[in-house]
Amino acid sequence: MFDATSLPRSEGGFIRADRRARVEGVNRVYVAGDAGSFPGPDWMPKQAHMADLQAETAAKNLVAELRGEVPSATFRVELVCIVDSVDTGMLVARTERLNLMLPASPLFHWAKRAFERVYLRRYR
Numbered sequence: 506m507f508d509a510t511s512l513p514r515s516e517g518g519f520i521r522a523d524r525r526a527r528v529e530g531v532n533r534v535y536v537a538g539d540a541g542s543f544p545g546p547d548w549m550p551k552q553a554h555m556a557d558l559q560a561e562t563a564a565k566n567l568v569a570e571l572r573g574e575v576p577s578a579t580f581r582v583e584l585v586c587i588v589d590s591v592d593t594g595m596l597v598a599r600t601e602r603l604n605l606m607l608p609a610s611p612l613f614h615w616a617k618r619a620f621e622r623v624y625l626r627r628y629r
């Protein structure tokens with residue numbers, strides 16, 4: 506689908522954008538999530554949480570632009586996941602300041618279930 510556009514692409518074929526989620530060189534066009542190629546550390550994940558952070562940034566900046574303001578929001582880079590194996594889970598978290606891996610525990614499995622419930626409630 507991207508092939509039918511003239512949007513700038515990374516070597517890997519994703520849409521090139523900056524840390525404000527703005528597509529490079531195109532006015533008022535933003536990208537969030539897996540479709541984008543963003544500047545940041547090489548461990549920056551293609552993950553749902555990262556897509557959320559980028560989408561929030563893109564929405565704020567687009568609204569700012571439409572109001573005639575300077576789009577200045579940037580997204581933080583975070584890898585946060587619980588590797589769930591049905592009855593237990595392992596927490597892995599990485600930010601530009603923190604690198605954490607906690608061993609498997611049933612607590613993380615239940616924490617993931619609870620997070621899922623709270624997160625999805627907004628959309629149901």
Ligand SMILES: Cc1cc2nc3c(=O)[nH]c(=O)nc-3n(C[C@H](O)[C@H](O)[C@H](O)COP(=O)(O)OP(=O)(O)OC[C@H]3O[C@@H](n4cnc5c(N)ncnc54)[C@H](O)[C@@H]3O)c2cc1C
Pocket residue numbers: 506537538539540551552553554556586
């Ligand atoms: C097997 C698997 C497991 C994963 N597990 C996790 C996990 O545990 N935790 C986590 O955080 N992330 C996980 N991810 C990654 C996560 O799913 C993605 O990073 C996230 O969904 C990206 O969101 P997105 O909105 O960018 O893209 P998507 O969620 O892929 O949404 C894109 C949407 O666009 C639609 N679309 C595509 N082409 C067109 C078109 N031409 N016209 C209209 N609509 C179109 C698609 O149908 C889709 O609904 C997993 C991914 C996979 C594949």
